[in-house]
Amino acid sequence: xxxxxxxxxxxxxxxxxxxxxxxxxxxxxxxxxxxxxxxxxxxxxxxxxxxxxxxxxxxxxxxxxxxxxxxxxxxxxxxxxxxxxxxxxxxxxxxxxxxxxxxxxxxxxxxxxxxxxxxxxxxxxxxxxxxxxxxxxxxxxxxxxxxxxxxxxxxxxxxxxxxxxxxxxxxxxxxxxxxxxxxxxxxxxxxxxxxxxxxxxxxxxxxxxxxxxxxxxxxxxxxxxxxxxxxxxxxxxxxxxxxxxxxxxxxxxxxxxxxxxxxxxxxxxxxxxxxxxxxxxxxxxxxxxxxxxxxxxxxxxxxxxxxxxxxxxxxxxxxxxxxxxxxxxxxxxxxxxxxxxxxxxxxxxxxxxxxxxxxxxxxxxxxxxxxx
Amino acid sequence: xxxxxxxxxxxxxxxxxxxxxxxxxxxxxxxxxxxxxxxxxxxxxxxxxxxxxxxxxxxxxxxxxxxxxxxxxxxxxxxxxxxxxxxxxxxxxxxxxxxxxxxxxxxxxxxxxxxxxxxxxxxxxxxxxxxxxxxxxxxxxxxxxxxxxxxxxxxxxxxxxxxxxxxxxxxxxxxxxxxxxxxxxxxxxxxxxxxxxxxxxxxxxxxxxxxxxxxxxxxxxxxxxxxxxxxxxxxxxxxxxxxxxxxxxxxxxxxxxxxx
Ligand SMILES: Nc1ncnc2c1ncn2[C@@H]1O[C@H](COP(=O)(O)OP(=O)(O)O)[C@@H](O)[C@H]1O
Ligand SMILES: [Mg+2]
Numbered sequence: 001x002x003x004x005x006x007x008x009x010x011x012x013x014x015x016x017x018x019x020x021x022x023x024x025x026x027x028x029x030x031x032x033x034x035x036x037x038x039x040x041x042x043x044x045x046x047x048x049x050x051x052x053x054x055x056x057x058x059x060x061x062x063x064x065x066x067x068x069x070x071x072x073x074x075x076x077x078x079x080x081x082x083x084x085x086x087x088x089x090x091x092x093x094x095x096x097x098x099x100x101x102x103x104x105x106x107x108x109x110x111x112x113x114x115x116x117x118x119x120x121x122x123x124x125x126x127x128x129x130x131x132x133x134x135x136x137x138x139x140x141x142x143x144x145x146x147x148x149x150x151x152x153x154x155x156x157x158x159x160x161x162x163x164x165x166x167x168x169x170x171x172x173x174x175x176x177x178x179x180x181x182x183x184x185x186x187x188x189x190x191x192x193x194x195x196x197x198x199x200x201x202x203x204x205x206x207x208x209x210x211x212x213x214x215x216x217x218x219x220x221x222x223x224x225x226x227x228x229x230x231x232x233x234x235x236x237x238x239x240x241x242x243x244x245x246x247x248x249x250x251x252x253x254x255x256x257x258x259x260x261x262x263x264x265x266x267x268x269x270x271x272x273x274x275x276x277x278x279x280x281x282x283x284x285x286x287x288x289x290x291x292x293x294x295x296x297x298x299x300x301x302x303x304x305x306x307x308x309x310x311x312x313x314x315x316x317x318x319x320x321x322x323x324x325x326x327x328x329x330x331x332x333x334x335x336x337x338x339x340x341x342x343x344x345x346x347x348x349x350x351x352x353x354x355x356x357x358x359x360x361x362x363x364x365x366x367x368x369x370x371x372x
Numbered sequence: 373x374x375x376x377x378x379x380x381x382x383x384x385x386x387x388x389x390x391x392x393x394x395x396x397x398x399x400x401x402x403x404x405x406x407x408x409x410x411x412x413x414x415x416x417x418x419x420x421x422x423x424x425x426x427x428x429x430x431x432x433x434x435x436x437x438x439x440x441x442x443x444x445x446x447x448x449x450x451x452x453x454x455x456x457x458x459x460x461x462x463x464x465x466x467x468x469x470x471x472x473x474x475x476x477x478x479x480x481x482x483x484x485x486x487x488x489x490x491x492x493x494x495x496x497x498x499x500x501x502x503x504x505x506x507x508x509x510x511x512x513x514x515x516x517x518x519x520x521x522x523x524x525x526x527x528x529x530x531x532x533x534x535x536x537x538x539x540x541x542x543x544x545x546x547x548x549x550x551x552x553x554x555x556x557x558x559x560x561x562x563x564x565x566x567x568x569x570x571x572x573x574x575x576x577x578x579x580x581x582x583x584x585x586x587x588x589x590x591x592x593x594x595x596x597x598x599x600x601x602x603x604x605x606x607x608x609x610x611x612x613x614x615x616x617x618x619x620x621x622x623x624x625x626x627x628x629x630x631x632x
Contacts, residue, residue: 217492217493217495218492218493220495220496220497221491221492221493221494221495221496222483222488222489222490222491222494222496222499222502223489223490223491223492224496225472225476225479225480225483225496226480226483226489228469228472229469229472229480232469232470232471232472233467233468233469233470235431235467236463236467236468236469237469237480238450238451238452238455239429239430239431239451239452239455239461239463239467240452240455240480240481240484240538240542241452241455241456241481241484241485241489241542242452242480242484242489243450243452243453244452247489250490
């Protein structure tokens with residue numbers, strides 16, 4: 001009996017190691033490509049809509065990666081991630097609205113948002129991370145609901161359902177010239193004006209990059225290995241000397257703080273903050289889908305999942321319209337490809353992805369991560 | 373044999389009890405253990421040996437009684453705090469981090485012992501001191517070749533060895549082994565028993581060992597404690613205890629079961 005198992009145990013890793021190596025190369029290649037595309041986005045895709053998509057991808061990579069710290073690395077299921085995202089965004093928006101569009105407003109409002117997120121995470125963590133995962137999930141759901149009600153009721157501060165529209169620092173205004181040419185117009189590089197819009201994109205991109213690299217560091221740290229131990233076997237982690245409740249609370253706070261930072265970036269980029277764009281459960285579901293598609297417990301999965309989902313959300317309709325037009329001569333097909341049916345196709349893609357990549361794309365390719 | 377023991381016990385339980393519903397799984401057990409002493413705990417299945425261990429290492433809270441580490445009452449401490457205070461435990465049912473590598477399983481224990489678990493911005497892989505130490509304990513347990521495998525991919529015997537490697541890596545003062553050789557092949561068990569004998573050579577350590585195999589008991593035990601229906605029914609020199617009628621009845625019964 002023992003012999004059979006050891007024989008299998010010896011045979012499997014070899015072929016698997018080869019596959020995982022190829023998978024790793026694929027994942028790193030994909031991520032490098034995405035990183036490059038995002039770094040050069042203003043030059044590669046200069047139109048307004050593409051800029052919007054690129055900035056959303058940057059912010060959501062941070063948001064989804066911070067969620068992966070919880071669900072993928074530690075095994076904590078929380079539905080309060082948009083709440084922390086919203087605190088960062090609303091903090092920034094309210095401060096700008098009251099103090100005017102300066103960097104000090106962003107710093108102060110964003111800072112207050114982050115602190116609020118940390119305090120709330122600490123409270124929720126200490127009060128309820130001891131209980132069973134399902135109860136903890138319910139507590140986060142309740143907290144997130146309360147926050148949504150507050151955001152719509154305290155309309156004097158939050159603008160209620162309409163949200164808040166504001167301007168951002170002058171440096172980020174499209175009319176601002178970073179470098180002027182001889183005629184006094186913004187200098188162009190590869191046909192792209194070096195203006196405030198460009199500065200704003202790189203503010204978002206570089207902030208997101210720094211946050212993401214910080215999280216990569218965390219998962220590779222001694223703390224990161226304790227988180228995985230807790231996910232794998234909480235009781236044993238405690239038995240070898242790790243106070244599970246403290247570690248869980250710590251990572252819950254860290255993830256909340258990072259989500260709030262993502263909220264600041266979102267608020268500055270959009271010049272608008274409202275329940276639909278930072279607090280709604282639709283966003284929470286997007287985050288969940290992105291982390292599952294990408295692969296939980298991998299970090300790289302966040303990058304891949306966000307890019308796939310966002311591209312699908314923005315471009316699937318266009319693609320289907322093209323397809324419907326091209327196939328207009330055929331029976332049924334154009335009808336199936338009617339852009340109105342895009343959600344159906346998105347759902348279908350999702351089912352196929354889950355079927356072929358049961359641990360998410362990065363998780364399955366790299367042979368690691370959490371299977372559902 | 374116990375003449376040279378220092379007089380103050382390293383760990384003891386006082387009137388320790390736990391009830392599950394109406395059933396007393398451990399009933400009023402008072403017993404003290406000393407550094408340099410290896411105590412084998414015997415008793416039939418269901419006697420309460422594992423439950424008693426769980427009370428000492430903190431996985432269960434007692435219904436009544438106390439546990440003292442030196443003079444410190446640790447009855448209310450979390451398991452992690454007891455581990456930091458020097459109580460180390462290997463589990464009867466293999467209890468690993470299945471989807472982490474064998475090396476990582478041991479490295480986590482080393483890291484806990486070195487109080488490095490809270491470090492946020494160091495790279496774990498760059499802390500070579502911890503990795504080297506983990507590799508040392510893997511070598512001690514003949515697992516060097518398996519370091520890169522997932523713990524879940526190990527055959528049963530190797531998982532038992534990994535369980536012991538993690539206990540060694542905690543470098544505790546109190547070693548608690550719960551049937552470490554159960555389910556191991558005949559040629560694997562001696563590796564573990566040699567290790568336990570080596571631990572015993574350091575007289576600052578206290579060793580509690582739940583074990584059924586008669587030859588092991590003869591070779592290693594300084595003292596035998598017998599549990600039966602949650603109660604401590606005998607305690608003393610191996611020769612004396614093994615000679616008691618009650619023990620022969622219980623223990624040989626178990627021995628026969630083991631052979632079958
Ligand atoms: N968590 C529990 N809930 C209910 N009964 C338990 C629990 N743990 C142990 N027991 C009971 O306590 C008794 C002692 O079990 P155990 O300590 O595992 O025995 P041993 O290790 O000596 O074989 C058994 O009757 C067992 O069924
Ligand atoms: Mg037992």
